[in-house]
Amino acid sequence: MAGSDASRSTYRAVLRRIGPLLTRRAPWEPRPAPLSRRHVATPYTAEELALLSSDACHQPTVGQRRAAGALLALGAGAGLDGRWCTRVRVEDVLVDAVVLIRVGDPAARLVPVLARWEAAVLDLASTAGGEYLVGGYSTSRNRTSALTASLVVPPGHPKLSCARLRSTWLSSHLIAGTRLPELASAAGLRGITVLSDLLVNVPPMEQRDSAQMLRGASR
Numbered sequence: 001m002a003g004s005d006a007s008r009s010t011y012r013a014v015l016r017r018i019g020p021l022l023t024r025r026a027p028w029e030p031r032p033a034p035l036s037r038r039h040v041a042t043p044y045t046a047e048e049l050a051l052l053s054s055d056a057c058h059q060p061t062v063g064q065r066r067a068a069g070a071l072l073a074l075g076a077g078a079g080l081d082g083r084w085c086t087r088v089r090v091e092d093v094l095v096d097a098v099v100l101i102r103v104g105d106p107a108a109r110l111v112p113v114l115a116r117w118e119a120a121v122l123d124l125a126s127t128a129g130g131e132y133l134v135g136g137y138s139t140s141r142n143r144t145s146a147l148t149a150s151l152v153v154p155p156g157h158p159k160l161s162c163a164r165l166r167s168t169w170l171s172s173h174l175i176a177g178t179r180l181p182e183l184a185s186a187a188g189l190r191g192i193t194v195l196s197d198l199l200v201n202v203p204p205m206e207q208r209d210s211a212q213m214l215r216g217a218s219r
Contacts, residue, residue, distance in 0.1 A: 040197040041163035041164045042164060043167040048158045049076065052068075052072060055068065055153065057069075060152060064151055070134030071148065072120075072160070072165065073121050074088065074121070074134065075165025075166055076168050077113045077114045077118070077169070078101050078117070079165075079166045079187050080103065080162075081163050081165070081166040082145065085134060086147070088101055088103075090128050090129075090133070093122065098113070099113040100112055103188065107188030110186075111186050114169070144162055166187075170187060170194070170195065171202065174198060175203070
């Protein structure tokens with residue numbers, strides 16, 4: 001009796017798996033390479049973010065203080081990491097009821113700045129002149145790394161990482177309940193895998209509040 005389609009598919013799958021182990025002479029098709037998974041940086045805690053803000057104010061030179069403050073404001077305030085933070089010009093900072101940053105490629109978009117960081121971004125724009133908000137006139141692809149490497153880090157304090165600042169921004173929106181489609185768009189994401197990886201940092205709601213939200217009723 002002929003086997004079912006399901007059983008034949010199972011046999012083929014088994015042969016594809018064990019065939020290359022039995023002989024190397026048969027023209028087996030190469031197995032697809034496993035998809036790499038992008039590592040998601042750990043967000044800063046509130047205490048670590050406070051230390052970074054304090055350290056930014058106490059850098060030894062004006063340039064270092066500006067670099068640290070700008071990377072903080074653009075990273076924690078708008079989720080801009082090394083791909084974008086050193087490419088923001090004065091004309092890219094817009095005010096339309098909220099403070100917006102116009103971001104270029106990759107993933108061009110407008111990003112609203114978190115209220116806590118609006119004043120810092122506006123101050124950076126007002127003092128940048130013809131330069132980028134951070135990084136001067138440099139167009140080097142390694143400019144962000146060079147700026148972070150130049151900062152003085154007191155013993156026991158966290159290092160400033162643009163990737164971690166971006167994760168901090170994403171996590172703050174998840175905690176605030178920002179809708180995923182709008183957050184993914186503002187972050188320049190094509191999917192929500194990164195967001196799902198950050199859910200562990202979101203504290204659970206009270207059961208009553210959670211039930212009301214899932215019920216679809218206002219609190």
